Amino acid sequence: GAVVSQHPSWVICKSGTSVKIECRSLDFQATTMFWYRQFPKQSLMLMATSNEGSKATYEQGVEKDKFLINHASLTLSTLTVTSAHPEDSSFYICSAREAGETEAFFGQGTRLTVV
Amino acid sequence: GQNIDQPTEMTATEGAIVQINCTYQTSGFNGLFWYQQHAGEAPTFLSYNVLDGLEEKGRFSSFLSRSKGYSYLLLKELQMKDSASYLCAVRDSNYQLIWGAGTKLIIKP
Numbered sequence: 001g002a003v004v005s006q007h008p009s010w011v012i013c014k015s016g017t018s019v020k021i022e023c024r025s026l027d028f029q030a031t032t033m034f035w036y037r038q039f040p041k042q043s044l045m046l047m048a049t050s051n052e053g054s055k056a057t058y059e060q061g062v063e064k065d066k067f068l069i070n071h072a073s074l075t076l077s078t079l080t081v082t083s084a085h086p087e088d089s090s091f092y093i094c095s096a097r098e099a100g101e102t103e104a105f106f107g108q109g110t111r112l113t114v115v
Numbered sequence: 116g117q118n119i120d121q122p123t124e125m126t127a128t129e130g131a132i133v134q135i136n137c138t139y140q141t142s143g144f145n146g147l148f149w150y151q152q153h154a155g156e157a158p159t160f161l162s163y164n165v166l167d168g169l170e171e172k173g174r175f176s177s178f179l180s181r182s183k184g185y186s187y188l189l190l191k192e193l194q195m196k197d198s199a200s201y202l203c204a205v206r207d208s209n210y211q212l213i214w215g216a217g218t219k220l221i222i223k224p
Contacts, residue, residue: 105160
């Protein structure tokens with residue numbers, strides 16, 4: 001199956017700093033990428049959908065100025081958590097889908113801890 | 116509103132069979148997915164149903180009834196490694212994935 005690589009797997013940062021998470025499709029062109037957040041014992045919550053070369057579409061309640069998403073190429077999307085606070089600590093997961101395909105493949109996830 | 120219901124937790128015995136149900140109410144329907152998620156890891160794809168009926172893939176099978184808004188995931192010959200959360204997700208008319216809260220499956224020896 002297709003491979004999506006997410007980096008880093010875990011990160012600890014200080015409150016007020018910014019953290020960038022990368023999501024790469026290794027063997028296919030990801031025309032659409034999805035960013036999710038998952039709190040402990042809860043299901044995935046879609047944060048935003050990004051299509052290559054265009055601005056991301058954010059879900060209601062997700063601050064676009066806080067969670068910056070860039071999908072500049074067909075194999076890379078980035079999520080930057082700006083001015084992180086402890087309540088942003090969560091498991092962030094990306095998934096990527098090729099044009100015309102049904103299935104989206106998930107990255108390994110990034111566990112963010114803000115101290 | 117859109118809603119997906121699945122049991123919060125189930126327990127089964129190693130070697131047995133377990134059925135995890137999922138009912139949904141969504142704005143349109145463009146397919147139903149089942150994912151497996153081990154603790155601390157990202158979900159992995161198990162199955163996709165868009166037409167009524169049973170899809171079999173090894174020890175796992177998934178069934179869909181669109182008229183009833185109902186699906187189930189059937190796991191046979193359970194192994195300890197099957198202990199995980201199982202997520203049901205439906206793609207609505209806008210091609211957005213609506214996720215269930217997941218069913219935590221506990222396998223006992």
